[in-house]
Amino acid sequence: MAVTPRKVSDDVQKIFDKYVGNHFRRLKKDTAYEMFQKEFNLSEEHAKVMFDIFDKDQNDELSIWEFQQFYTQVGHGVHDMLKMYERLAEPSGDVDISRTFDAMQEMHTPAGRKLKDEEIALLIQTAAGPEKAIDLPKFINMLLRLKLFRD
CATH class of the missing domain: 1.10.238.10 (EF-hand)
Structure with missing residues (x-):
């Protein structure tokens, strides 16, 4: 081969x-x-x-x-990701989970459909891990997983 x-x-x-x-x-x-x-x-x-x-x-x-x-x-879309993070970030540097959930309800899969609440919860839970916190690197990785999401 x-x-x-x-x-x-x-x-x-x-x-x-x-x-x-x-x-x-x-x-x-x-x-x-x-x-x-x-x-x-x-x-x-x-x-x-x-x-x-x-x-x-x-x-x-x-x-x-x-x-x-x-x-x-990511490419030149990096600033959109960073702006979203900054909008959702708390003084601790972690995003507010509840506001992140709400923001992700407006997002779409690569195929164009809105995410289901269960899918959002899974993405957030996976990103937060056992620490139950999402900092900037975890946030970017979560958005990258969304870009690779298969419908």
Whole structure:
């Protein structure tokens, strides 16, 4: 069986190439932070959060494949996610669960239907975990799961 090579989009390659200083297609943590800040207008704090979420193998480097995941799943929509988080966040840094539930009632699955209350409850419960709290990284991951939701 032939293996199909993974294709990196031209947009991803163009952005990544501005910052890569080697031929290994990986960015060190500080360089990845810089890329997120310059290319996506993120604060240093938000750049660190995105790096931590998308450094899937947790090797303190961002591969081109990990960056492509960020670009296709979040990309320039990152500010919409951050605004939603800021609207729902309490001073503790965790979102208000009740307000998050209400906000998610207005959201749609990728197929275009509104989420059922049970589905919202499951997404929130999964994100909150045993701590019963949703901080920014957990919130972004919850929204990413929603984007991958299968009807």
